[in-house]
Amino acid sequence: MTVGIIMGSKSDWPTMTHAAQMLDSLGVKYETKVVSAHRTPHLLADYAESAKDRGIKVIIAGAGGAAHLPGMAAAFTSLPVLGVPVQSKALSGQDSLLSIVQMPKGIAVGTLAIGNAGAANAGLLAAQILATHDETIMANVEKFRAEQTQTILDNPDPAE
């Protein structure tokens, strides 16, 4: 497994599945796990501290509300961590976004957009990071982008 997709709760899966689907479509192997900085703090420490030795290259962490998971995962590992703000019911994910994005200088989290688009783009960005050292993944990323462009060029009329 080269990407670790973690999330604060099983309830985040409908969002985080979009990261998994993107990685599937780009031929990137990943693992998925519920890990919470709040509810399972020792599991988070174990997960993030052991990730590099287990062959993980990028961690995608999705969480909603007071979303401390991505930042705490980044605190426990030097691997790149991509944060996905899950769209919360109470504040539509604004809380998740601000919790994840405002990291103090010195510990980095790459924050994506709120919700499904952010999760999909986290998968895409993880693949692009891996692609810098993997020609097959780079070819898959370039094919995905070319097909996306061609689909739009082939369907220019929005009313059709």
Ligand SMILES: Nc1c(C(=O)O)ncn1[C@@H]1O[C@H](COP(=O)(O)O)[C@@H](O)[C@H]1O
């Ligand atoms: N933000 C966090 C963390 C964390 O940051 O450690 N752990 C769980 N959660 C979030 O709580 C929300 C509600 O969770 P439940 O649906 O289980 O009550 C989820 O979006 C989860 O990511």
